[in-house]
Amino acid sequence: MVFEILSYGFMHRALISGIAIALMCSIVGLFLVLRRYSLFGDALAHAAFGGIAAGLFFGIYPIWVAFGVSVSSALGLTKIRQKFQISGDATVAILLSSGLAVGVVLISLSGGFTVDIFSFLFGSILLVSLENTILILGLAGSILIIILLLYRQLVYTTFNEEQAKVSGIPVEKLNYLLVTIAGITVVSSMQLVGILLISSLIVIPNVTAMLFSRGFKQTAILSMTFAVSSVVTGILASYTFNIAPGGMIVLISIVIFSVSLGIKSAGLIKNKTIIPSIKQV
Amino acid sequence: MLMKVVEIENLTVDYQGILALDKVNFSVESKDFLGIIGPNGAGKTTLFSCMLGLLNNYKGEIRFFGTSIKKSKKYLGQIGYVPQKPAFEKNFPATISEVVGMGLTKNSKKDKIDEVLQKVWLHELSHRRIGDLSGGQQQRVFIAKALVNDPQILILDEPVTGIDSQSKELFYQILLDLNQKENITIIWSSHDLDAVAKLASKVACLNRTLFFHGISEEFFHNEDLLKMYSESSMQMHMHHHED
Ligand SMILES: Nc1ncnc2c1ncn2[C@@H]1O[C@H](COP(=O)(O)OP(=O)(O)OP(=O)(O)O)[C@@H](O)[C@H]1O
Ligand SMILES: [Mg+2]
Numbered sequence: 001m002v003f004e005i006l007s008y009g010f011m012h013r014a015l016i017s018g019i020a021i022a023l024m025c026s027i028v029g030l031f032l033v034l035r036r037y038s039l040f041g042d043a044l045a046h047a048a049f050g051g052i053a054a055g056l057f058f059g060i061y062p063i064w065v066a067f068g069v070s071v072s073s074a075l076g077l078t079k080i081r082q083k084f085q086i087s088g089d090a091t092v093a094i095l096l097s098s099g100l101a102v103g104v105v106l107i108s109l110s111g112g113f114t115v116d117i118f119s120f121l122f123g124s125i126l127l128v129s130l131e132n133t134i135l136i137l138g139l140a141g142s143i144l145i146i147i148l149l150l151y152r153q154l155v156y157t158t159f160n161e162e163q164a165k166v167s168g169i170p171v172e173k174l175n176y177l178l179v180t181i182a183g184i185t186v187v188s189s190m191q192l193v194g195i196l197l198i199s200s201l202i203v204i205p206n207v208t209a210m211l212f213s214r215g216f217k218q219t220a221i222l223s224m225t226f227a228v229s230s231v232v233t234g235i236l237a238s239y240t241f242n243i244a245p246g247g248m249i250v251l252i253s254i255v256i257f258s259v260s261l262g263i264k265s266a267g268l269i270k271n272k273t274i275i276p277s278i279k280q281v
Numbered sequence: 282m283l284m285k286v287v288e289i290e291n292l293t294v295d296y297q298g299i300l301a302l303d304k305v306n307f308s309v310e311s312k313d314f315l316g317i318i319g320p321n322g323a324g325k326t327t328l329f330s331c332m333l334g335l336l337n338n339y340k341g342e343i344r345f346f347g348t349s350i351k352k353s354k355k356y357l358g359q360i361g362y363v364p365q366k367p368a369f370e371k372n373f374p375a376t377i378s379e380v381v382g383m384g385l386t387k388n389s390k391k392d393k394i395d396e397v398l399q400k401v402w403l404h405e406l407s408h409r410r411i412g413d414l415s416g417g418q419q420q421r422v423f424i425a426k427a428l429v430n431d432p433q434i435l436i437l438d439e440p441v442t443g444i445d446s447q448s449k450e451l452f453y454q455i456l457l458d459l460n461q462k463e464n465i466t467i468i469w470s471s472h473d474l475d476a477v478a479k480l481a482s483k484v485a486c487l488n489r490t491l492f493f494h495g496i497s498e499e500f501f502h503n504e505d506l507l508k509m510y511s512e513s514s515m516q517m518h519m520h521h522h523e524d
Pocket of ligand 1: 300319320321322326328
């Protein structure tokens with residue numbers, strides 16, 4: 001049966017872009033989670049939702065509006081955070097609700113929910129056109145290359161900003177770069193995984209990987225493996241049972257996480273805490 | 282003649298009304314082992330923040346190797362820094378080797394990591410996760426990280442707080458070797474007068490202003506200076522209630 005599924009062109013596209021999305025979300029997510037930005041992806045997705053609604057309302061290609069809104073809110077949020085010392089979770093909450101508010105108002109004005117909006121919210125394998133697949137591959141490739149090139153600086157800055165600064169690393173520029181990448185990642189992944197579920201793909205594989213690994217590289221590789229397995233299985237299951245792919249992908253990653261927790265608490269691997277907690281200075 | 286590697290002139294820092302440093306002047310010569318002593322709140326960390334380019338709104342002038350740090354940040358490549366309390370996520374997934382390797386600049390070699398871990402007696406733990414080490418071992422990891430680029434100057438901010446006496450001895454031995462065998466200039470802030478008396482060749486005595494800077498023996502053999510130091514520390518303790 002799997003062979004039959006794999007003979008469809010749209011499934012090829014969904015799987016290929018799904019794998020690219022999984023790789024991108026897990027590596028970008030690792031940096032976000034370790035910087036305690038776990039919900040940042042969620043906030044950007046909600047802002048992007050406002051962008052999608054605006055695009056549909058004004059008849060501009062919605063994905064491009066979403067890219068613009070997502071990246072500019074990511075940069076804006078970072079700037080506000082640096083300038084006014086408002087705590088991270090509060091700024092995330094503000095962005096999250098304002099994006100959603102803009103979206104809901106515009107949707108009401110244009111006469112209610114459409115199929116388009118529904119698939120943006122929960123993801124769809126049919127949305128991934130050839131054009132989109134190429135776009136996603138290009139963006140994911142560039143993002144992975146950038147991260148690979150700046151790997152040491154990004155890890156260092158995430159580990160300790162002050163020490164990174166003293167080593168001459170341009171910390172502020174890197175922070176802006178990282179949030180821009182996060183904005184692009186969220187919008188590229190939105191069509192497949194859905195706005196409401198994107199943050200789980202950013203967070204869950206990383207938290208699972210951190211249960212098992214000691215080093216950064218090891219965590220990144222494990223997390224990518226978990227993410228790719230969840231996405232591939234999720235897409236296949238989504239087609240087979242006709243369920244929105246986002247939901248399926250997230251459920252599978254939660255199953256992997258739960259099984260890992262079980263293995264862990266059975267004491268097969270020692271290491272106590274899961275959620276990172278910062279040392280108070 | 283020994284070269285002046287650091288020159289500080291009239292350094293003044295005002296934290297919106299709190300004068301943390303007041304017209305501080307001193308210089309550090311190549312191969313010095315300078316102990317900076319001063320009570321809590323004396324301005325030691327503030328002084329280092331200025332020297333490292335982390336704090337920019339100071340008055341006065343700071344020069345490394347003859348060049349103002351406002352002109353060029355190149356000097357940072359010659360400096361290893363061990364912070365007072367290196368804050369990081371307790372569960373940050375990074376091995377000891379990875380943490381030490383973060384300090385590597387592009388053109389340095391990978392086997393440098395093992396070499397510096399050997400210097401701080403940690404090479405056998407290189408695959409452990411940083412958060413799983415004891416406080417004393419973590420401090421040694423950060424020394425190794427500070428050494429990985431072969432710095433000319435090592436700056437350490439009270440690096441032995443909360444470390445048992447045995448680890449302290451090891452730590453001090455490591456510092457002495459670095460200074461004497463490898464000719465690294467050391468600038469080290471501490472509350473521990475005994476240790477400074479034993480290790481440092483020069484002493485700077487800071488309490489918002491700098492009221493002594495010179496040869497270590499001169500300070501520790503001068504009853505008046507010692508008395509003045511302890512009195513000013515007492516005063517500081519009464520005015521400041523922070524840890
Ligand atoms: N960011 C800041 N904002 C305002 N005041 C500050 C700030 N940092 C330090 N201070 C004040 O400046 C003075 C010097 O502080 P600093 O941390 O440099 O002292 P220290 O010598 O390192 O003390 P300790 O021995 O406790 O580490 C203190 O009075 C402190 O309260
Ligand atoms: Mg201090």
